[in-house]
Amino acid sequence: TWSNVPAGPPDPILGVTEAFKADKDPRKINLGVGAYRDEAGKPYVLPSVKKAEELLTASKPDKEYLPITGLGDFTKNAAKLAYGAESKPLVNNSIAVTQSISGTGALRIGGAFLSRFYPHSKVIYLPVPSWGNHTPIFRDSGLEVRGYRYFDKKTVGLDFAGLKEDLKNAPEQSIVLLHACAHNPTGVDPTQDQWREISDIVKEKKLFPFFDMAYQGFASGSTSRDAFAVRHFVSEGQQIALSQSFAKNMGLYGERVGAFSLITADPEEKARVDSQLKIVIRPMYSNPPVHGARIANTILSSPELYSQWESEVKGMADRIISMRDKLFNTLVDLKTPGEWGHIKSQIGMFSFTGLTPPQTKALAEKAHIYMTADGRISMAGLNNGNIEYFAESVSKAVKD
Numbered sequence: 001t002w003s004n005v006p007a008g009p010p011d012p013i014l015g016v017t018e019a020f021k022a023d024k025d026p027r028k029i030n031l032g033v034g035a036y037r038d039e040a041g042k043p044y045v046l047p048s049v050k051k052a053e054e055l056l057t058a059s060k061p062d063k064e065y066l067p068i069t070g071l072g073d074f075t076k077n078a079a080k081l082a083y084g085a086e087s088k089p090l091v092n093n094s095i096a097v098t099q100s101i102s103g104t105g106a107l108r109i110g111g112a113f114l115s116r117f118y119p120h121s122k123v124i125y126l127p128v129p130s131w132g133n134h135t136p137i138f139r140d141s142g143l144e145v146r147g148y149r150y151f152d153k154k155t156v157g158l159d160f161a162g163l164k165e166d167l168k169n170a171p172e173q174s175i176v177l178l179h180a181c182a183h184n185p186t187g188v189d190p191t192q193d194q195w196r197e198i199s200d201i202v203k204e205k206k207l208f209p210f211f212d213m214a215y216q217g218f219a220s221g222s223t224s225r226d227a228f229a230v231r232h233f234v235s236e237g238q239q240i241a242l243s244q245s246f247a248k249n250m251g252l253y254g255e256r257v258g259a260f261s262l263i264t265a266d267p268e269e270k271a272r273v274d275s276q277l278k279i280v281i282r283p284m285y286s287n288p289p290v291h292g293a294r295i296a297n298t299i300l301s302s303p304e305l306y307s308q309w310e311s312e313v314k315g316m317a318d319r320i321i322s323m324r325d326k327l328f329n330t331l332v333d334l335k336t337p338g339e340w341g342h343i344k345s346q347i348g349m350f351s352f353t354g355l356t357p358p359q360t361k362a363l364a365e366k367a368h369i370y371m372t373a374d375g376r377i378s379m380a381g382l383n384n385g386n387i388e389y390f391a392e393s394v395s396k397a398v399k400d
């Protein structure tokens with residue numbers, strides 16, 4: 001029956017974890033998937049999350065179904081975290097928001113909703129490069145995917161002129177996907193002034209801005225500073241769509257906690273959009289999982305846990321920054337050919353090293369070091385115990 005099914009390639013990101021797991025060498029390092037590791041290289045359950053789970057267990061919650069759009073208190077608090085408590089559309093009750101199966105699920109709901117109801121275009125522009133899953137998510141949602149220039153290989157920074165030109169040349173009212181902060185995979189973000197300019201172009205060209213905010217808190221260590229772009233667009237009166245993930249900033253990877261929201265004109269329009277979000281979601285997965293949303297909501301709704309959590313996010317961001325400094329210094333000490341300043345200037349969880357596909361392949365085969373073929377490394381996978389071995393191996397791969 002299935003003789004016509006061709007073998008598919010491994011996932012460019014999650015496939016790296018499979019290869020890593022199959023490697024038996026004790027020196028092996030996985031810098032593929034963006035998942036935080038502590039100083040000992042171990043998965044990290046945030047103390048605020050542990051505390052929230054204790055409180056939850058003590059409250060003996062039931063296991064009933066959530067509504068289709070999820071836990072109401074969680075979605076309210078998630079929106080507050082992204083838009084800010086003072087946000088006008090939030091105060092006016094005109095943000096439609098649903099819980100989602102983390103960031104991917106939020107993007108998928110958004111893609112499906114836009115594909116069904118956005119009346120002006122079926123075209124979405126993604127930055128080049130973008131997170132590897134963006135293209136299949138939006139393609140499978142029924143949208144046509146195109147690219148706008150983002151990363152400049154020569155400067156290893158933002159191609160701001162190219163970005164502006166491409167957005168200006170996009171057909172009016174196209175959808176444009178923007179990484180709210182800590183761009184994945186490059187670690188290169190626009191400055192606040194550049195965001196203001198991007199917002200002006202999006203407004204002028206009547207483009208529809210769809211923000212993916214998977215790393216709120218990871219870029220600067222502050223959740224409100226990292227929400228600058230989202231909040232600026234909203235303060236300019238733009239009706240954005242937003243995908244949020246709590247995988248990274250709360251370390252809730254496998255709990256699949258996220259939210260999708262859309263700004264509407266008023267509460268009446270919001271109610272209509274809400275009703276259709278339910279119709280999009282119900283045939284996909286009925287309703288979302290409850291446990292992770294309860295954890296996130298316990299943190300977001302308790303002032304003490306919230307401030308503890310914020311300092312833990314900052315702690316993760318700071319450890320990554322210290323690894324950037326150390327990696328840069330070690331590569332320079334080893335007289336590694338090339339410019340490595342971008343290791344320090346890039347932000348968020350990833351560094352776009354500039355290593356080529358043959359170099360990344362050699363690192364996997366000879367040094368048991370795994371990363372995505374585009375040369376992206378998850379900085380969070382480095383620690384004082386493995387960074388020197390990593391730097392020496394990179395230095396060797398570059399010199400070979």
Ligand code: LMR
Nearest residue numbers: 013032033034035131184
């Ligand atoms: C990543 O880019 O590594 C993360 O967003 C995890 C994933 O699902 O790809």
